[in-house]
Amino acid sequence: MTLRVSILLLLLGWAFAGAAATIEVCAGCKVKTITEAIQQATAGDIVLIKSGFYAEGNIVVDKPLTLRGEGYPVLDGRMTEEALTITADSVTVEGLKIQNSGHNQLKDLAAIRVQRRKDYIIRNNILFNSFFGIYLEYAGAGIVEGNTIIGKAESEMNAGNAIHAWYVNNLTVRNNHLSGHRDGIYFEFVSDSHIHDNRSTGNVRYGLHFMFSNDDAYYCNIFDQNGAGVAVMFSKRITMTDNLFEHNWGRAAYGLLLKEITDADILRNHFTDNTLGIMLEGAARIRYENNVFKSNGWALQISGGCEDNHFTRNNFLNNALDLVVNGRANNNSFDGNYWSEYNGYDLDRNGNGDVPHRPVKLYSYILTQAPEAIVLLRSFFIDLLNFSEKISPALTPDNVLDNRPLMQPVS
Amino acid sequence: MIELRNIHKSYGKLEVLRGIDLTFDQKGRIAAILGPNGSGKTTLIKSILGMVLPDKGEILLDGRSIRKQWAYRDGISYLPQIARFPENLTVLELIAMIKDLRGGHVEDERLIQLFDLQPHLNKRLGNLSGGTKQKVNLVLAFMYDCPVVILDEPTAGLDPLAMIHLRELLREAREQGKTILLSTHIMSFVEEMADEVVFLLEGNIRFRGSIRQLKTEYREENVERAIARILQGGERGRAKSREHGAEGIGHGAEGAALSGVEGHSEPETPRLHLN
Amino acid sequence: MLKIMKYTLSDLLRSRWGLLYLGFFLLLTLSLLWLSGDVSKVVISLMNVVLILCPLIAVMFGVMYFYNSREFTELLLAQPIRRSDIFWGQYLGLALSLSISLLLGVGLPFLLYGLFGSTEIWNFFVLITTGVFLSFIFSGLAFYIALRNDNRIRGFGLAILVWLFFAVIYDGIFLLSLILLRDYPLEYYSMVATMFNPIDLSRILILLKLDISALMGYTGAVFRKFLGTGLGTALAFTALLLWVVLPAWSIRRLALRKDF
Numbered sequence: 001m002t003l004r005v006s007i008l009l010l011l012l013g014w015a016f017a018g019a020a021a022t023i024e025v026c027a028g029c030k031v032k033t034i035t036e037a038i039q040q041a042t043a044g045d046i047v048l049i050k051s052g053f054y055a056e057g058n059i060v061v062d063k064p065l066t067l068r069g070e071g072y073p074v075l076d077g078r079m080t081e082e083a084l085t086i087t088a089d090s091v092t093v094e095g096l097k098i099q100n101s102g103h104n105q106l107k108d109l110a111a112i113r114v115q116r117r118k119d120y121i122i123r124n125n126i127l128f129n130s131f132f133g134i135y136l137e138y139a140g141a142g143i144v145e146g147n148t149i150i151g152k153a154e155s156e157m158n159a160g161n162a163i164h165a166w167y168v169n170n171l172t173v174r175n176n177h178l179s180g181h182r183d184g185i186y187f188e189f190v191s192d193s194h195i196h197d198n199r200s201t202g203n204v205r206y207g208l209h210f211m212f213s214n215d216d217a218y219y220c221n222i223f224d225q226n227g228a229g230v231a232v233m234f235s236k237r238i239t240m241t242d243n244l245f246e247h248n249w250g251r252a253a254y255g256l257l258l259k260e261i262t263d264a265d266i267l268r269n270h271f272t273d274n275t276l277g278i279m280l281e282g283a284a285r286i287r288y289e290n291n292v293f294k295s296n297g298w299a300l301q302i303s304g305g306c307e308d309n310h311f312t313r314n315n316f317l318n319n320a321l322d323l324v325v326n327g328r329a330n331n332n333s334f335d336g337n338y339w340s341e342y343n344g345y346d347l348d349r350n351g352n353g354d355v356p357h358r359p360v361k362l363y364s365y366i367l368t369q370a371p372e373a374i375v376l377l378r379s380f381f382i383d384l385l386n387f388s389e390k391i392s393p394a395l396t397p398d399n400v401l402d403n404r405p406l407m408q409p410v411s
Numbered sequence: 412m413i414e415l416r417n418i419h420k421s422y423g424k425l426e427v428l429r430g431i432d433l434t435f436d437q438k439g440r441i442a443a444i445l446g447p448n449g450s451g452k453t454t455l456i457k458s459i460l461g462m463v464l465p466d467k468g469e470i471l472l473d474g475r476s477i478r479k480q481w482a483y484r485d486g487i488s489y490l491p492q493i494a495r496f497p498e499n500l501t502v503l504e505l506i507a508m509i510k511d512l513r514g515g516h517v518e519d520e521r522l523i524q525l526f527d528l529q530p531h532l533n534k535r536l537g538n539l540s541g542g543t544k545q546k547v548n549l550v551l552a553f554m555y556d557c558p559v560v561i562l563d564e565p566t567a568g569l570d571p572l573a574m575i576h577l578r579e580l581l582r583e584a585r586e587q588g589k590t591i592l593l594s595t596h597i598m599s600f601v602e603e604m605a606d607e608v609v610f611l612l613e614g615n616i617r618f619r620g621s622i623r624q625l626k627t628e629y630r631e632e633n634v635e636r637a638i639a640r641i642l643q644g645g646e647r648g649r650a651k652s653r654e655h656g657a658e659g660i661g662h663g664a665e666g667a668a669l670s671g672v673e674g675h676s677e678p679e680t681p682r683l684h685l686n
Numbered sequence: 687m688l689k690i691m692k693y694t695l696s697d698l699l700r701s702r703w704g705l706l707y708l709g710f711f712l713l714l715t716l717s718l719l720w721l722s723g724d725v726s727k728v729v730i731s732l733m734n735v736v737l738i739l740c741p742l743i744a745v746m747f748g749v750m751y752f753y754n755s756r757e758f759t760e761l762l763l764a765q766p767i768r769r770s771d772i773f774w775g776q777y778l779g780l781a782l783s784l785s786i787s788l789l790l791g792v793g794l795p796f797l798l799y800g801l802f803g804s805t806e807i808w809n810f811f812v813l814i815t816t817g818v819f820l821s822f823i824f825s826g827l828a829f830y831i832a833l834r835n836d837n838r839i840r841g842f843g844l845a846i847l848v849w850l851f852f853a854v855i856y857d858g859i860f861l862l863s864l865i866l867l868r869d870y871p872l873e874y875y876s877m878v879a880t881m882f883n884p885i886d887l888s889r890i891l892i893l894l895k896l897d898i899s900a901l902m903g904y905t906g907a908v909f910r911k912f913l914g915t916g917l918g919t920a921l922a923f924t925a926l927l928l929w930v931v932l933p934a935w936s937i938r939r940l941a942l943r944k945d946f
Contacts, residue, residue: 295726295896318726318896340727370864372876377893378730379886380738381857422945462763463945485766497697497758508693512765551761 026050034059034067034075041065049073049096057081062088069095072126077101077111083130084112086120094123103131108160110135111149118142126150132160133181141170151180153204156227161186162203165193173198183209184226187216196220206231206257207248210238219243223255229274231257232264241267248274255296258283265289271296277319280306289313290410298324298364302332312336315409316359320377323359326368329397334359338406346407357405360396362389412436413459413559413590418468420454427451428458428465429614438558438588441581443601445594445638446611452594453492455611456563459592460489472559485513490552490562498537502528502547505536509551522550525576542568549573553580560584562593566600578604598635608634610641617641687771687778690762694779695786698751704783707743711791719799725806726896732792732813733892737885740820742849744784748828749845751780753838760946773829773941777934781825785818792817812895816888819926823884824849826933833940856883877912881922884929891922 023037023045024030031037035056037047043064051071058081061067065088075098077083083101084093093112102109110132114120118140125147127133133149136142144163153159162178163185165171171193178184184200187193188211195218200207207223208230210216217239223229224246232238238261245255254276258264264286271277277296278288282305292315293299299319302309304327314337316322322339336352344353363382366373376382389396413435420428428451435442444452457463459470461477461484470477477483496505506519523529526546531539539547545568552562565577581604584591595601601608601622608625610618618625618641622634629637698704714735718728752759755776762772796810827848835841860879864872880886912918 317724318730340724366861366865370861370868370872372872373861373864375876375880375886375890376857376861377889378733379857379889380734381854381861383734384854420945457946460764462760464943481768482766484764487764489764491757491760491764493757496761497693497755499697499700500693509761509765512689512762512767 020044020046022046022048024048024050025054027052038063038065059084061086061091061093064088064090066092067094067096068092069097069125072097074099077109077130079103082107082109082111082113086112086114086117089117090119091117092121092123093125094121095125097126097128098130099128101127101130103158105158108132108135110160110164113137114139114142121145122147127162130160132164133162133178134164135160136163136165136168136171138167139165139171140168142168143172143174144176145172145174146176148177149179149181150177153181156182156205159204161209162200165190169193177201178207179203183207184223185209187211187213189213191215194218198222199224201225203227209233210235213238217241222246224248228253228257229255231259232261233257233259235261236263238264239267240264240269243269245269245271245277246273250275254279257281258286261286266291270294271299276301279303280309282306284308286310287312291315293317293319293322295319297321300324301326302329303327306330306332308332310335313406313410314338316340317409321361321364321367323400324364324368325360325397325400329400332400334400334402336404336406337402338409339402340409342405344405351407352404353407356401356403358390358393358396358398358401360400361386362396365395412471412473413592414471414474415455415458416469416471418455418458418465418470420451420458420463420465427454427614430468431455431614431616433609433616433619435590435592438590439585440606441585441591441593441604442607442609443593443595443605444609444611445601446617447642450611451614452611453563456561456592456594459561460484460487485515486557486559488552488555488557488560490548490565492563492567496536496544496547498535500536501533502536502539503532505547506550506554509554513555515555517554518556519550519554522554525580526550526573540568542570542573545569546573549577549580553584556587558589560589560591560593562591564595565593566595566597574600598633598638602634610638612642687768687775690767690772690775691779691782694755694776695783698780698783699786703747703750704787707747707784708787708791711788712794715792715795716798719795725799726809729806729809729813730896733889733896736788736792736813736817736820737889737892738853740784740788740817741824741853741885744781744821744824745828745831745845745849746842747784748777748780748825749832749841752776752829752832753841756946763946769941770938773833773937774934777825777829777937780829781822784821784825788817788821789814809892809895812892816891816926819930820884820888823926823929823933826930826937829937830933830940833937833944852883852885857886860886881925884926887922887926887929891919891926894919894922 023041025034025037025047031040033056034047034049034054038061041047041063046066046068049067049069051073053074053076055076055078061084073096075083075096077100079100080102083098098111101111111127111130111134112122113135116138120142122134122144123146127147127149129152134144149162151159151162159182161183162181163173163176165187167189169191171190173185173195174197176198178198178200179202181203182205184203184207185195186209190213193216195208197220199222201224203226205227207226208218210232212234214236219241220243222244226248227250229245229248248255255271255274256278258278258280260282262284266286266288268290270292272294273296275297277293277299279301281303284306285308288309288311290313294317296319299316299322301324307330309332311334316337316339318340322341339357339359342353342357344355344357346353348354362385415431415433418428418431444455446452454463458465461481472483510517526549528546528550531543549565566574569577581591605622607621608618609616625634625637626632629640631637631640715732718731722728759772792814828845831844831848832841835844864876880890912921
C-alpha cells in the first residue's frame with residue numbers, strides 16, 4: 001500500500017519535472033537577458049544562464065523558478081542596484097556570480113533578497129563586493145548553502161552583513177564561506193534555525209550575531225579573525241557546540257560574547273588565541289562542558305548579573321589569565337575542570353587535586369584598575385603579588401573555587 | 412732607554428709618586444728599585460708598563476712617549492708581583508697562550524728545563540704551590556728576548572736552586588746589554604746583583620747611585636745598613652726645605668746626591684719593612 | 687681581542703661554575719619536559735627562569751670572574767695588547783660562555799624531544815635569544831661594576847642590588863606609578879618605561895610570541911600599533927641592542943682610565 005503510493009508520487013514528480021521547460025540565456029541565444037527569460041518562464045521552469053556578463057539592473061524573480069548559472073555567469077549591479085529580488089516561494093538560485101550590487105545605507109541593498117517567502121534554496125553562488133550579501137526578511141523555511149560571500153568592508157558603518165536574516169524561521173545556513181562584511185551571519189528574530197559547517201572569517205564586527213532569536217543551534221563552524229567571534233544577545237535556548245573560535249584579537253574582542261541570554265548549552269567548543277575567550281554579561285542558566293580554552297588572553301570574564309553558569313570538564317590551557325570576575329561571584333560554579341596553572345597535588349590518586357584551585361588572580365584585579373599593567377604580564381613581581389594574594393585573599397573573591405581540579409586534561 | 416719626567420700619581424688622597432724624574436740610559440745594567448712598603452715601587456714599575464696611568468708627567472721609551480700606546484710593551488719582559496693565574500688552565504696552556512698572544516721567537520723550553528717544570532706542565536695552575544707558580548711566572552717573563560726587563564719581586568717563594576738560576580738569568584741578560592729594573596726586599600740579592608740602586612720613600616727618590624756609592628755615602632759595609640741609614644737620615648733631614656732636596660736628587664743620576672734625603676717633610680715616621 | 691675571548695671562554699666553560707650552570711639548565715629543561723608534555727607550558731616556565739636567573743648569574747658570575755682574574759688581567763696588561771681588547775675579550779668570553787651554557791642546557795633537551803620540527807621552535811628561539819641578550823647585558827653591567835669598585839664586597843653588593851632592581855624593584859615602582867596615575871593616559875609612558883629595563887624588554891619580546899592575544903586586549907591604539915606589528919619587535923630588539931652596547935662602551939671608557 002505504502003509502496004504503491006510512493007511509486008505514484010514518484011511518477012507524478014517525474015511527469016511534473018518533464019513538463020518543466022529549460023530556458024537558456026546567453027549573448028548568442030534566443031533569449032539574451034535574464035529578465036526576459038523570467039518573463040517567458042512559467043512556474044517550475046529552469047532558467048539556465050550561460051557564462052557571460054549580465055548587467056540588467058534589479059532582476060525580480062516573481063515565479064517559482066530555478067535560476068541556474070553555468071560557468072558562473074556574472075551579474076553586475078553596477079554599484080547601484082540590488083541584483084536579485086525574490087518575491088515568490090520555491091525559488092532556487094544557484095551557480096551565479098553576483099558582483100557590485102548597490103551600496104545604499106537607507107535601502108539596505110543586497111545581492112540577493114528574499115521577501116516574505118519560503119522554500120527558497122540559495123546555493124553555490126559567489127557574491128562579491130555586495131553591501132548586504134543575502135538578505136532574508138519575513139521569510140519562512142529555506143536553505144542557504146555553499147555560497148562564498150566576500151565583501152570589502154573596512155568599518156562597521158559602511159558595511160552590511162554577508163547573510164542577514166530578519167524575522168525568519170526554520171532556516172538552514174551551512175557550508176558557506178563568509179568574509180569582509182560587518183557580520184558574517186546576522187540573526188534577528190530568527191527561530192528554530194541551524195547554522196553549521198560555515199567559516200566566517202575577517203569580518204569587521206562579528207562572525208555570527210544573534211539578536212532576539214530563540215531556539216537556534218550552531219555547530220561545527222569556524223569563526224576566526226573577526227572583530228569578535230560570535231555575539232549572542234537577548235536570546236534564549238541557543239545551542240552552541242563543536243565550534244572553533246580563533247584569533248579574535250583587539251580591544252573588546254572575544255571569541256564569544258553572551259549578553260542577556262538564558263538557557264543555553266555550550267559544549268565541546270575550542271577557544272584559541274582570542275583576547276577574551278567568553279565574555280558573560282547577564283548570562284544565566286548556561287552549561288559549559290568539555291570546551292577547550294587555549295592560549296587566550298583571558299579565558300573567561302564574568303560581569304555583573306550572571307547566574308547559574310556551570311563549568312565542568314573544561315580545559316584551561318596556558319591562558320594569560322583564566323578568569324576575571326567583575327562584581328559578585330553569585331552562584332556560578334566551577335567543578336572538575338583542568339587548569340594548566342594548577343600546581344596542587346593528588347595524594348589519594350583519584351584524579352582530582354586535593355587542594356582547591358583559585359582561578360582568579362590579584363593581577364586580573366590590578367588590570368581592571370590599570371589596564372596598562374598588562375605589560376607586566378608574567379613578570380616576577382606580579383608572580384610575587386599573585387602568590388601573596390593566594391595565601392591570604394584580600395582583594396579577590398574568595399568563593400570562586402574549583403574544589404575538584406583535574407590533574408590531567410580532559411581528552 | 413727609559414725616561415721618566417716629573418711623574419705624579421695619587422690614589423684618591425694618597426699621593427704615591429710626587430714628581431719622579433728618572434732616566435735609565437745605560438745598557439747592560441741592573442737597577443734595583445728599593446723602598447719600604449707603600450713607597451711607590453710597584454706604582455713606578457706599573458707606570459712604565461702603562462698599567463698605572465700617571466696624573467702628571469711623561470714616560471718615554473727610546474725617546475717616544477708611551478701614553479696611550481701598547482705596542483711598545485713588545486720590548487719589555489715583565490714579571491708581576493704575585494703570580495696568580497687562571498686556575499683552570501694548565502701550565503702548558505698558559506705558556507702556549509702567552510706565546511699565542513705575543514707571537515715571535517721564544518725560549519720557553521730551555522727555561523722550563525732550567526726551573527725543572529716538566530713534571531708540572533700538565534697540572535692546573537690552581538693546584539701549584541706558590542714557588543712553582545713563581546717559576547712559571549719567571550718562565551713567562553724570560554722566555555722573550557726583550558731589550559728591557561722589569562721584575563717585581565722576582566725572588567718571592569723561590570727555593571735556593573731556583574734563586575741560583577734566577578741570578579744566572581739576570582747575569583745573562585746583563586751581558587746581552589739589556590736594561591734591567593727589579594724590585595726586591597732581599598738586600599743580599601741587591602748587593603750581589605744590582606749595579607745601581609734607586610731608593611724610593613714616600614713618592615720621592617731618596618737615593619740614586621751605584622752600590623759602591625751607596626756604601627760610601629753612608630759609610631756602611633753592606634747595603635742593608637746603608638738603607639737603614641737613609642731612613643734615619645730622612646728623620647733628621649725633616650726640617651730642611653723640600654725643593655732643595657727634590658731637585659738635587661732627580662738630576663743627579665750619576666752623582667748620587669744625598670742632600671735629597673733632607674727633602675723629606677712628612678711628619679710620619681717611615682717604617683722599614685725589609686724582608 | 688678574539689684570542690683573549692677564546693681563552694676566557696675555554697677557561698670558563700671548563701670551570702666548576704660554568705659546568706654547574708650548564709648542568710642546571712639541562713636538568714631543569716629535561717625535568718620540565720618530562721613532567722609536563724605540554725611544550726608551551728615548558729616554555730612559559732623556562733621564561734620565568736631565564737628572565738630571573740640569566741641576569742642574576744651573569745651579574746654575579748661576571749663580578750666574581752673579574753675579581754678572580756685580576757692578576758691574570760695584570761699579566762695580560764703587561765703584554766703588548768690593547769687595553770680595550772683585553773676587557774672586551776674577557777667580557778665577550780664571559781657572556782659567550784653563559785650563552786653557550788644556556789643554549790646547550792635548554793637546546794639539547796629540546797633537540798632530544800624532537801621539538802625543532804614543531805611550531806614551538808619560534809618560541810624556543812625567542813626564549814634563547816632574549817636569554818643571550820640578558821647574559822650579554824648583565825655581564826657587561828657586572829664588568830662595569832667591578833671596574834668601578836676595587837672593593838669586592840661592595841662590588842658583589844652592587845651586583846645583587848642591580849639585579850634586584852631590574853628583576854623586582856623596578857616593576858614594583860612601575861606598577862605603583864601605573865595605579866597612582868591611572869587617571870592619565872599611560873600608554874606611551876608604559877611603553878617607554880619598559881624600554882628602560884632589559885628584563886622587561888625581554889619579557890615583552892617573549893610575550894609577543896606567547897601571549898600576544900592578551901597584550902592585544904584591554905589596551906589602546908598605541909599598544910596595538912607597537913605590539914601588534916613588527917614595529918614593536920624591532921623596537922624592543924633595538925632597545926636591547928642599546929642595552930648591550932651601552933655597558934660595553936662604558937667598559938672601554940673605564941678600562942682606558944683605570945690603574946692596575
